[in-house]
Amino acid sequence: MRPVDAATIKRVRAQLIGDPDLAGRGLARRLSQQADSWFESLAADLPAGWALLATGGYARGTLTPGSDIDVVLLHPHKAADSTVREVAERLWYPMWDAGVKLGQAAHSPKSLLQLASDDLDTATSILSVRCLAGDAELAAEVQRAALEQWRKRPFVWLQRLLVSGQQRWTRFGDVASLLEPDLKDGRGGLRDHDMIRWALRVDRAEVTAALEDPFDDLAGPAELLLAARCELHRATGRAGNVLLLQDQDRVAEAMGFADADALMLNLAGAAHAIEWATERFWRRVERLIRSGGRAASRTHVMATLAPGVVVIDDEAHVAADAEVDEPSFVFRYAAAAAHAGYPLGGRALRLLASRGVPPGEPWTERTLRAFVSLLGAGQPLVHTVEALERYGLFSRYLPEWRAVRSLPQRNAFHTYTVDRHLLQTVANATEHVRAVSRPDLLLLGALMHDLGKGYPGDHTEVGMELVDTVAARMGLPDDDTRTVRSLVEHHLLLAETATRRDLSDPRTAALAAEAVGDKETLDLLAALTEADSRATGPAAWSSWKQALIEELVLVTRAVLHGGQVAPPAPDAARFAHLARLVEADGAMHIEHVDQGDVDLLRIASRDRTGLFAQIAGVLALHGLDVLSASAATGADGVAVDEFRVAKIDGALPNWQRIEHDLRAASAGEIDIDSRLDSRLRSPRRRRPLAAASPRLEVLLSNDASATTTVVEVRTADAPAVLYRLSHALTGLDLDVRSAVVATLGHEVVDAFYVTTRKSPTGRVPEGDFDEIRAALMAALAA
Amino acid sequence: MKLITAIIKPFKLDDVKTALRGAGVEGMTVSEVRGFGRQGGHTETYRGTEYQIDFVPKVRLEIVVDDGAVDSVTETLAEAARTGKIGDGKIWVTTVESLVRIRTGESGSEAI
Numbered sequence: 001m002r003p004v005d006a007a008t009i010k011r012v013r014a015q016l017i018g019d020p021d022l023a024g025r026g027l028a029r030r031l032s033q034q035a036d037s038w039f040e041s042l043a044a045d046l047p048a049g050w051a052l053l054a055t056g057g058y059a060r061g062t063l064t065p066g067s068d069i070d071v072v073l074l075h076p077h078k079a080a081d082s083t084v085r086e087v088a089e090r091l092w093y094p095m096w097d098a099g100v101k102l103g104q105a106a107h108s109p110k111s112l113l114q115l116a117s118d119d120l121d122t123a124t125s126i127l128s129v130r131c132l133a134g135d136a137e138l139a140a141e142v143q144r145a146a147l148e149q150w151r152k153r154p155f156v157w158l159q160r161l162l163v164s165g166q167q168r169w170t171r172f173g174d175v176a177s178l179l180e181p182d183l184k185d186g187r188g189g190l191r192d193h194d195m196i197r198w199a200l201r202v203d204r205a206e207v208t209a210a211l212e213d214p215f216d217d218l219a220g221p222a223e224l225l226l227a228a229r230c231e232l233h234r235a236t237g238r239a240g241n242v243l244l245l246q247d248q249d250r251v252a253e254a255m256g257f258a259d260a261d262a263l264m265l266n267l268a269g270a271a272h273a274i275e276w277a278t279e280r281f282w283r284r285v286e287r288l289i290r291s292g293g294r295a296a297s298r299t300h301v302m303a304t305l306a307p308g309v310v311v312i313d314d315e316a317h318v319a320a321d322a323e324v325d326e327p328s329f330v331f332r333y334a335a336a337a338a339h340a341g342y343p344l345g346g347r348a349l350r351l352l353a354s355r356g357v358p359p360g361e362p363w364t365e366r367t368l369r370a371f372v373s374l375l376g377a378g379q380p381l382v383h384t385v386e387a388l389e390r391y392g393l394f395s396r397y398l399p400e401w402r403a404v405r406s407l408p409q410r411n412a413f414h415t416y417t418v419d420r421h422l423l424q425t426v427a428n429a430t431e432h433v434r435a436v437s438r439p440d441l442l443l444l445g446a447l448m449h450d451l452g453k454g455y456p457g458d459h460t461e462v463g464m465e466l467v468d469t470v471a472a473r474m475g476l477p478d479d480d481t482r483t484v485r486s487l488v489e490h491h492l493l494l495a496e497t498a499t500r501r502d503l504s505d506p507r508t509a510a511l512a513a514e515a516v517g518d519k520e521t522l523d524l525l526a527a528l529t530e531a532d533s534r535a536t537g538p539a540a541w542s543s544w545k546q547a548l549i550e551e552l553v554l555v556t557r558a559v560l561h562g563g564q565v566a567p568p569a570p571d572a573a574r575f576a577h578l579a580r581l582v583e584a585d586g587a588m589h590i591e592h593v594d595q596g597d598v599d600l601l602r603i604a605s606r607d608r609t610g611l612f613a614q615i616a617g618v619l620a621l622h623g624l625d626v627l628s629a630s631a632a633t634g635a636d637g638v639a640v641d642e643f644r645v646a647k648i649d650g651a652l653p654n655w656q657r658i659e660h661d662l663r664a665a666s667a668g669e670i671d672i673d674s675r676l677d678s679r680l681r682s683p684r685r686r687r688p689l690a691a692a693s694p695r696l697e698v699l700l701s702n703d704a705s706a707t708t709t710v711v712e713v714r715t716a717d718a719p720a721v722l723y724r725l726s727h728a729l730t731g732l733d734l735d736v737r738s739a740v741v742a743t744l745g746h747e748v749v750d751a752f753y754v755t756t757r758k759s760p761t762g763r764v765p766e767g768d769f770d771e772i773r774a775a776l777m778a779a780l781a782a
Numbered sequence: 783m784k785l786i787t788a789i790i791k792p793f794k795l796d797d798v799k800t801a802l803r804g805a806g807v808e809g810m811t812v813s814e815v816r817g818f819g820r821q822g823g824h825t826e827t828y829r830g831t832e833y834q835i836d837f838v839p840k841v842r843l844e845i846v847v848d849d850g851a852v853d854s855v856t857e858t859l860a861e862a863a864r865t866g867k868i869g870d871g872k873i874w875v876t877t878v879e880s881l882v883r884i885r886t887g888e889s890g891s892e893a894i
Contacts, residue, residue, distance in 0.1 A: 500793050504867055544814040547839045548792060 004041040006097035013098065017065050017234055023254055024227025027234070028062040035069055036132060042091050043133035049076040051134035052091065053142070055125040056103070064230040066239030068103035069095070070125060074138055077108040101239070109142050117149055120160050124198045147201065154202035155289045162282055162289070165195055175225070175271035177420030179408055183229045184241040188275030190229065193222040196281055206295040210284035211277065212346055218277055221270035228267055231255055245410065261408050268406035268417065276390060279343065279383070287314060306336035315345035318352070327357045330393055331370035338377035338384040339746065353391035360399050363474045366597040367397070369627070371474075372745035375443035378430040382423045400466055403454025415537035418453045424535035425449065432527035433747050434697040434714040440744035441480055442524050445487030446531055463488045486521055487528055494529045498548040503555060512552060513559035522560060526553045575640040578604035582638050588666050590659050598627060598646050599653060605666065607639035612736040613726035614665040615641055617672035620720035621679060622658050629722070629741040676720055698776050700769045708737055708753040709764040713776060717748045721780065728779035729754055732772060734764065783878040783891060784852045788843040789817065789871040790863040795841050801862035802845070805855055808894070811844040819872070840871060846878055848891050
């Protein structure tokens, strides 16, 4: 019988690819079967001792219209070069002439195995082979030897697989969150599925155990991606694997989806499943590689990140005694994990998903605090939220999230799906938390700025309405809600104005100033604009645009001349009874009010330099986090301080001891420094490192008040920050007249209104500002 | 054929584009550039602030036109880009030796 010719191959292939009844995987199977029959025909008269093998994806019986057909011609070791060439050419030429792309090679078994002993691509391609023609026993022998080679050095191969995977992930990005994903090489794509299969072939129990769920669970997601890749090749007539916006409609139609959005949502779901398995599997495998194959204990607690949050097997888990039913716990757990850079454990997530609050409940203050802390985690936020949402935990608290989850956007500027864009904006915004006075509102605004895209209508207008709903649920104060709504409303204002309006025309700045309202919002908006643009795509941000926006912010700020802000005055009524007691006996008077999640501590005393620092120090000694504080000294010389504190460890504060220590410190009987030192050094108190740590900001100004100098410090939260800062001010002989202190997520914004005796006005000469700045930085560096 | 290159203020791009379309210009190349001219790298209005832009963001336009259209296009462009203030930019014209439309291989004026 005459072997098949090029014309036939070309015609039949075109028929198959043009057959509307074949779709996705069905087409891939038929193309593979058809190729089998051609090779059978072409290789019908292979001499004894020769074999033709299918390798790679073709060995598994699938070929997309654009895939290379990977084949190896095995010949006897002693076969003459000319003979090999002649046999090979008879096989390859008809395929080449028909326009089929081959990934062909000719080897003796020895040279093939030799190559596979060092080349990762060859090694993985022959882990499973299929004999197309010739000596089947020879083929089986080669396959057995290839597997043996693979299993002989399992961790060397796993390491090389991992490195190649990491390079691929960096280069191709995520399948689930890119608007134009690479179905094969992207993270969560087909290659990741292959990579796990290859890794499992080392056939080691500890590697198999590293995979959380059965490998077969990934078959469905992988088939969907394969079908999409197949239809993409068919639609474009090319071999590219990037599913471009322009091709999504055709692929969706061929696969029977209602529209491109439905296709992309389904692909994102499939990619999420593969990505989830991949991320967890390879992290465990990496650990196995490092430890030479010793698996970590699944129960041993390696560290404690926060109350109820522990590290087990390099994952964040829930401790046995954790208050899992406390509404804020989910976010406290996620925040602790994200800040320390640990992924969330599957077991913990399943446990939390089965418990906790019903969806859409009003938040407690503690929940909001933990949530803001999570948002401030930087880049790890993206995968942490993705992990929470895999179990519906993020949208349980924020049901609006479901509307933007994996939502594609048809917009040439954007790189990411809406949810990923929002998370990326929040992660970028973390770099600007020190540039604003309200980092918490920056992060919340970043999270919500495009939330409206999940609903019909103008996304900005819808977004503003959503802010009202969401902020009410979060329990955000009205002023803060207004600010966040303003951020959402104007999130495009700076970028549009800077490039489209004349910046030298005073009306431009005036209009921007009118829209924005105040300097604080302008700073927030400037930070949001950069974070948003950088999360959008390469076309949305450049140093060119940045320069224009910076100029707009500058001229707008000049219009928004901030009036003088009076130092915060104490609410006299709340302190009147304490102040009277102080006036009567001159002693320190203390009261505390239990407010559930937090405690309110009021202290009245005769003012003297260093009092504020001493109080802050004692609170730090007792492991109390100062959430906010205000301090003020009245004309009568009575200082009243109000601290809102939360216990770091969750245990109940011992108020008797605290009051005792406050009085003792006031009398100079406690060495706060040395006691704090030993407390902070104890290993039990190890705190995670913040993922992103922008520099410390110290802003000094004599403009805000006629009688005091304002020292504003923005920094990351850490033990005893407030004490260290206020103590440093005392060391410079500055008197803290009043203070407004806030811990917002992982950020601290402390404003101290200080006076000095050295100058007649009480304000610090500007020449001394550098010294103050240096002292504060040194205090935190210590 | 001439190449008209113009440096203009970014916010004037839309106006200039519309005006040139009206003048029969069918294509142009736009790039985001930075530079300084007589204004010396910062705007007059805000001199004295700490903030100084060394190179001011501008937009560069490149348009190839037939010799006969040079004057009218240049005039239209200048008109549309003018604010009357410092930093409005410049237009210069250079001779183009040859031109090819890549897709069709047309050359010379046909390729404009």
